[in-house]
Amino acid sequence: MLVCLATSAVAGPSETPQSSPPATLRNWSGPEKPLFLLDDLHGNPRDLRAFAGKVVLVHFFATWCEPCVSEMTSLQRLATATRGKPLVITAVDVAEVDLRVRAFFEKRPVDFAVLLDRDRAVSKSWDVTALPTTFVLDSNLTPRFFIEGDLDWSRSDVLTALESLYPAADRPQRATANRK
Numbered sequence: 001m002l003v004c005l006a007t008s009a010v011a012g013p014s015e016t017p018q019s020s021p022p023a024t025l026r027n028w029s030g031p032e033k034p035l036f037l038l039d040d041l042h043g044n045p046r047d048l049r050a051f052a053g054k055v056v057l058v059h060f061f062a063t064w065c066e067p068c069v070s071e072m073t074s075l076q077r078l079a080t081a082t083r084g085k086p087l088v089i090t091a092v093d094v095a096e097v098d099l100r101v102r103a104f105f106e107k108r109p110v111d112f113a114v115l116l117d118r119d120r121a122v123s124k125s126w127d128v129t130a131l132p133t134t135f136v137l138d139s140n141l142t143p144r145f146f147i148e149g150d151l152d153w154s155r156s157d158v159l160t161a162l163e164s165l166y167p168a169a170d171r172p173q174r175a176t177a178n179r180k
Contacts, residue, residue, distance in 0.1 A: 002094060002123075003130045004065035005149040025136065025145040025161050033135065033143055036122045038092065038115040041102055046090075046115055048141060054086040055165045056137040060117075060128045062094050063104040067150040068132045072108060078153040079111045086139070086170045087162060088112070094131065095120045138165045 035048045048056070059075060061068035072091070079089050089112035093101045098116060105114055117123050126135070136145040144165055151158065 002062070002128070004062070005067060005130050005132070023147060023149050023151050025147050025151070025158060028135065028143040028146050030127075030143070033137075034125050035141065036125075038117055038122060041098075041105060041114050041116070046113055048090075051088045051090070051137075052141055053139050053167070054088045055139060055162060056141065057087065057089045057134060057162075058126075058137065059089065059091045059132060059134045060094055060123055060126070061091055061132045062096055063100060064096075065131045069108075071132055071150040071153075072110060074151070074153045075112065076110050081154065081159075082162075083111075086166050090115060092117050092122060094123045094128070136162065136165065139167050 037045055037047045040046050048058075057075075057078075059071075061071070063069065075089055075091065078087075091110070091112060091114045093114060094117050096116075098118070101114065101116060130148045132150055133148045134146065134151070135143045138144050145161060153159075
């Protein structure tokens with residue numbers, strides 16, 4: 001059974017609201033994840049191996065999960081902002097009927113691949129127990145970062161973490177002072 005993570009907190013009348021630190025990518029120290037082949041929304045098989053050489057964001061979600069739905073907008077902004085960069089976003093729908101997922105994305109189109117993990121085989125093999133869950137893989141398809149819960153993918157610290165994984169030739173050059 002999957003759990004949908006909600007990030008809002010409710011404080012009772014006698015409690016003082018506590019601000020928790022914003023969700024952030026955490027370093028991955030677990031085992032490598034198995035490569036997979038899943039159908040996209042149009043029935044075309046998509047192989048994770050095809051993305052080697054780029055940073056790959058593998059985002060597990062479901063259309064019934066409210067934080068997942070709102071995070072799709074953030075992922076689309078990331079896709080737009082990183083167009084032309086060595087970054088691939090892949091959203092993996094977990095155990096929903098194809099028709100439902102297609103209808104969802106007809107209303108909310110995105111510019112990245114949406115794959116169908118119909119029987120949860122991939123999410124199980126990746127030990128996904130909560131939605132949304134996202135892994136960031138380096139150009140060798142090795143997991144480097146992950147997060148359980150939703151994230152604002154446009155935050156500067158998140159963008160810096162993603163850029164740190166770009167192949168050296170594609171990393172942004174930081175401004176340096178002119179020296180004489």
